[in-house]
Amino acid sequence: MSPPPAPEASVAEEAPPEAPAPEAPIAQAPAPEVLVAEGPMAGLTAPVTVDDHHGCPATAVLRRVGDKWSPVLLSLLARGGHGFNELDRSVEGLSRRMLIRTLRSLERDGLVSRTVHASVPPRTEYALTDLGRSLREHLDALGRWAVTHEAELAAARRRYAEHL
Template identity: 50%
Template structure:
């Protein structure tokens, strides 16, 4: 079936081999980006930077539970992927500002769609989790 007949977007309509080879899964661009954005802090950092550029300390203070080390690692990973730009200003002491790159900005639309889906479907997901965690239910 084609994507036009099923309503499924083309990349999701691709027929996968069975079983899916682990090598193929490991090198899949979708798997790669989901690893990056699926960590605990990346989406929040991207959303904050999508609002406006931030200095490191603004980000650190704006995300209550993140450590400096984890924020640094998250920002470096996003820079490495070309999603975040780091600009150093020649002040005393030097100040650093982070902003989304044009590529990073393109991630805001699919993240927004995912957020909308999650909010709309959260009650059904919570109900399913509750129903499947009741005593006597098979897992």
């Protein structure tokens, strides 16, 4: 007996190749508009890109002084040099780990100096650098502004909350 005949292969009709869709023109971003022509913010453009934001020196400084513990430590060190243990005891709620991290960041940014005294036991002292003292002046001004406008800020927050 011979094997059953193979079913006839149906020849599928080939669809004609589709014409490629016309390419949409690539939208060009509008040229940035210069907002500030002179002064420390010269060349600021709109829209601000992510790279602009990340590369902005002011943003980097605000990140540093806008964290939870840097302003506190800068204020303490503005009064004079402090040893590590002295700083540790001076700030309630600040863990040793976070104290170390914050001091290292302030030191890395050149705002705080660290001096290890060869004594037994070794003593480490932290102090503001000239750069740190110059920043401190601006933080003091910001603090004065906040105190002066505290009532206005609170009233604005209340008005905002009422409209939610």
